[in-house]
Amino acid sequence: MPRLLIECTRTARCGLHTGIQRVVRRITAVAQRLTPNHGFDCVISVVIEAGRWYALPKLMPHVREAGSQSAPPHLDIEPLMLQPDDHLLLVDATWYLDAWPAIVNAIDHGAQLHVIWHDLIPLQHPEFFPQGLAPRFQHHLDQVIQHASSIQCVSATVRAQLLSYIQQTAPDRADNLELGVQHPGADGLQSGIAPHEALRAMWPAHQTTGHDDNSPLRLLAVGTLEPRKGHAVLLDACEAIWRDVDASPAARDLLLCIAGAPGWQVDALLERLQHHPERGRRLFVFHDLSDAELDWCYEHASCLVYPSLAEGYGLPIAEAGWRGLPVLLSDTEIHREVAGPKARYFAPGDAIALEQALRQCQSNLNFFDPSWPEPGRFRSWRDMTATLMHNLRQTSLIAKGHHEPHH
Numbered sequence: 001m002p003r004l005l006i007e008c009t010r011t012a013r014c015g016l017h018t019g020i021q022r023v024v025r026r027i028t029a030v031a032q033r034l035t036p037n038h039g040f041d042c043v044i045s046v047v048i049e050a051g052r053w054y055a056l057p058k059l060m061p062h063v064r065e066a067g068s069q070s071a072p073p074h075l076d077i078e079p080l081m082l083q084p085d086d087h088l089l090l091v092d093a094t095w096y097l098d099a100w101p102a103i104v105n106a107i108d109h110g111a112q113l114h115v116i117w118h119d120l121i122p123l124q125h126p127e128f129f130p131q132g133l134a135p136r137f138q139h140h141l142d143q144v145i146q147h148a149s150s151i152q153c154v155s156a157t158v159r160a161q162l163l164s165y166i167q168q169t170a171p172d173r174a175d176n177l178e179l180g181v182q183h184p185g186a187d188g189l190q191s192g193i194a195p196h197e198a199l200r201a202m203w204p205a206h207q208t209t210g211h212d213d214n215s216p217l218r219l220l221a222v223g224t225l226e227p228r229k230g231h232a233v234l235l236d237a238c239e240a241i242w243r244d245v246d247a248s249p250a251a252r253d254l255l256l257c258i259a260g261a262p263g264w265q266v267d268a269l270l271e272r273l274q275h276h277p278e279r280g281r282r283l284f285v286f287h288d289l290s291d292a293e294l295d296w297c298y299e300h301a302s303c304l305v306y307p308s309l310a311e312g313y314g315l316p317i318a319e320a321g322w323r324g325l326p327v328l329l330s331d332t333e334i335h336r337e338v339a340g341p342k343a344r345y346f347a348p349g350d351a352i353a354l355e356q357a358l359r360q361c362q363s364n365l366n367f368f369d370p371s372w373p374e375p376g377r378f379r380s381w382r383d384m385t386a387t388l389m390h391n392l393r394q395t396s397l398i399a400k401g402h403h404e405p406h407h
Contacts, residue, residue, distance in 0.1 A: 008046070019118075045057075087111065118312040121228065154181075188381050234307050329344070340373065
């Protein structure tokens with residue numbers, strides 16, 4: 001049987017633990033547990049070093065994933081001999097690398113190239129990213145379109161956007177490049193570990209057990225601090241409500257927890273958060289929560305607020321839904337796809353619309369539909385990865401003129 005090689009260079013080296021890195025680690029870990037029962041003899045983490053392929057015997061968990069605060073381990077890599085029946089899967093942010101000489105070399109050796117595509121946001125909104133990223137990203141995408149056997153998109157919305165791009169830029173590839181959809185998994189956060197004191201102080205036990213009119217509304221916002229995520233709009237809405245609560249002490253109070261690492265182009269936001277008068281009283285900001293601590297936040301929040309303007313999927317929505325936590329989302333096509341009609345929405349980028357939605361949530365204990373999420377809306381990483389591996393294997397078999405049943 002063939003080998004599945006999962007490229008994880010940036011995840012292994014960058015020290016980040018945001019959306020893409022979490023997807024890389026979950027798929028890799030689950031795929032290695034599933035083999036050899038899903039069409040592949042083995043699954044190997046691979047990295048690119050100076051234009052050559054190396055095997056990484058184990059993609060170590062991130063320190064926040066493992067609950068450890070130790071430094072990331074030194075990468076103990078071994079030269080990889082390419083084989084004609086290899087399948088190479090790109091999941092990582094490979095556009096940051098000079099990767100294509102190595103990728104083309106693998107294809108020349110007979111490997112099939114498969115890609116998980118996360119979004120097209122750097123092309124649609126280059127203003128949200130550091131200068132120079134968009135052309136690098138576009139070059140990588142153009143190479144993927146020319147060389148991949150299949151592309152699995154994280155949402156149907158991204159698939160439609162990608163198909164449109166292919167039809168405009170490489171119409172000859174539009175009919176013979178397989179484009180699938182694989183929603184990411186929603187489970188996988190470590191749970192059951194006691195949170196540190198700062199979290200417990202944020203939402204004391206007596207405030208998290210009741211759901212009556214006097215219990216504060218506990219808002220959770222999860223995601224890297226970057227321009228498209230909408231944190232400033234959320235803060236504007238909360239400040240308007242806090243002013244009214246102070247004027248009318250009988251009103252239901254509101255607490256906001258922001259969990260996310262600092263990104264780029266948010267110096268003004270970070271300054272605002274650092275010196276906010278409600279910091280430590282109603283506003284709590286954490287840049288380095290472990291997965292277990294994030295799970296605790298999902299468990300104890302009243303709802304997830306996700307004001308992002310552009311996403312490829314929106315992993316925190318799925319993680320909240322997996323735990324039955326209500327969500328209040330900016331009304332975008334992708335959020336509608338992920339969360340469905342029973343979630344609550346507000347106009348994107350509109351602080352007044354978000355404020356009005358939060359006021360309704362303050363005053364109405366039945367603001368959220370208790371039947372959300374519908375059964376089966378979100379799935380486990382095991383189910384996602386098993387389906388992905390089956391689809392990759394089928395692509396190979398169809399190319400050879402035969403197929404096998406799904407087990």
